[in-house]
Amino acid sequence: MVFGTPNCTVVPDQVPSxxxxAGAGVLLSSTITAGLALLMSGSLIIQEFWQSSLRKHDPNPSKIRRKLLNSYSDQQxxxxxxxxxxxxxxxxxxxPYHFFIIWxxxxxxMATHNATLLTLVRDFQRDKVLRWLRQFLMFVNLAxxxxxxxxxxxxxxxxxxxTLPIACSWAGGVHDNTGPNNNAAYGLDYFGTIITIVGNCIVFGLATWYLQSRLQRFYRSVQLCGLVLMGGIAIGATVRVFLLSQAFGTPDVKLADQGEKSWSFGQLLSMLMLILPVISAVEILRGEIAVAPPVQEDDKEMLYSGELDTNPMIINRV
Incomplete structure (x- = not known):
C-alpha cells in the first residue's frame, strides 16, 4: 500500500524530526487520555463488582465518569x-522510527477503547445502530x-x-541491511511484531463476542481480567514509545534536529484538547444534559426482547 514513489536508492545519514x-505534547496527550480512561474504567468496574457482591443497587450511578469515559473512548x-x-x-x-511510534x-x-467497552458494554447495547457502528470502527482499526x-x-x-522510508521494505532491489538481522534484538522485535499482530486479532474476536453476545457468562471475571490485559497493553505501548522517542528517550535513528523536544503550537493544542470532555462533565453537573444510567443486571435480557420499549417501569429506570 504505497501512495507515492519512495526514494530507496540513497540511504541518508539522518532524517528530519x-x-x-513524536512530539512531547502529542505523546503526553495520548498517554494522559489513555491513563484517565483506564482509571475511570477500573473505578467503575470495581464499584459495580463491590455493589454486586453486597447485593446493593446504586440509584444514582456516576454519570459524570461514564460520560467522560465514553467521550475519551470515542476520541481514542x-x-x-x-x-x-x-x-x-x-x-x-x-x-520506520516514526511509523513504529504511530503503531x-x-x-x-485500542487498549483504551477496549477497556471502555468492558465497562460500558450494556450502555452500548441499547442502540443496535450505534452498536454495529462501533463494531465497524473496531474492524477498521484492526485492519x-x-x-x-x-x-x-x-x-x-x-x-x-x-533512514529509508518504510515503503522501501516492499520495493524490489532496495539495499538490504543484512547485518542487524543477526542481532538478537532484531530477532526479538521480529517475533514480538508477529505476537502483537496475532494478539490484536484475538482481542478483536473476544471484544466482538463481548459486544454482540446476549448472554454474557462470567461477566465480572471477563471485566476484571480484560481490564488487567488492556492495562498491560497500554503500559507496554507507552513505555516502548517513551523509550524510543526523542522527546523522552533515545531514538534508534539519527535525527537532524531537536524538533520533537520543543513545545510548538501543535504540541500545546494537543494538551488543550484534553479539556473538551471536561466541558461535557460540567454540563452534566449543571443539569443541562441528561445521561441515561447504565442498564442493570435484571434489565439486560430485555434489551433484545423489546420489553424494554414497552414496560413503563423499566423506561422510567433507563
Missing amino acids: DPGI IIVGIGIQSVGLAQSDVLV MLSLLS LSCTFGAFVLQSKARGLPN
Whole structure:
C-alpha cells in the first residue's frame, strides 16, 4: 500500500524530526487520555463488582465518569483510525522510527477503547445502530493495525536501513541491511511484531463476542481480567514509545534536529484538547444534559426482547 514513489536508492545519514507524530505534547496527550480512561474504567468496574457482591443497587450511578469515559473512548478509536490512515498515506516518506511510534499509539488507543467497552458494554447495547457502528470502527482499526504490523514485519525481515522510508521494505532491489538481522534484538522485535499482530486479532474476536453476545457468562471475571490485559497493553505501548522517542528517550535513528523536544503550537493544542470532555462533565453537573444510567443486571435480557420499549417501569429506570 504505497501512495507515492519512495526514494530507496540513497540511504541518508539522518532524517528530519516530526513533532506532529513524536512530539512531547502529542505523546503526553495520548498517554494522559489513555491513563484517565483506564482509571475511570477500573473505578467503575470495581464499584459495580463491590455493589454486586453486597447485593446493593446504586440509584444514582456516576454519570459524570461514564460520560467522560465514553467521550475519551470515542476520541481514542477515532484518533487511532486517523493516525494510522495518515501514516499509511505517508508511508513513502515516513521512516520506520516514526511509523513504529504511530503503531504503538494506535495500540494504546485500542487498549483504551477496549477497556471502555468492558465497562460500558450494556450502555452500548441499547442502540443496535450505534452498536454495529462501533463494531465497524473496531474492524477498521484492526485492519489498519494489521497492515501496520505487516509493514513493520517486512522492514524487520529485510533489515531495512532505518533512514529509508518504510515503503522501501516492499520495493524490489532496495539495499538490504543484512547485518542487524543477526542481532538478537532484531530477532526479538521480529517475533514480538508477529505476537502483537496475532494478539490484536484475538482481542478483536473476544471484544466482538463481548459486544454482540446476549448472554454474557462470567461477566465480572471477563471485566476484571480484560481490564488487567488492556492495562498491560497500554503500559507496554507507552513505555516502548517513551523509550524510543526523542522527546523522552533515545531514538534508534539519527535525527537532524531537536524538533520533537520543543513545545510548538501543535504540541500545546494537543494538551488543550484534553479539556473538551471536561466541558461535557460540567454540563452534566449543571443539569443541562441528561445521561441515561447504565442498564442493570435484571434489565439486560430485555434489551433484545423489546420489553424494554414497552414496560413503563423499566423506561422510567433507563
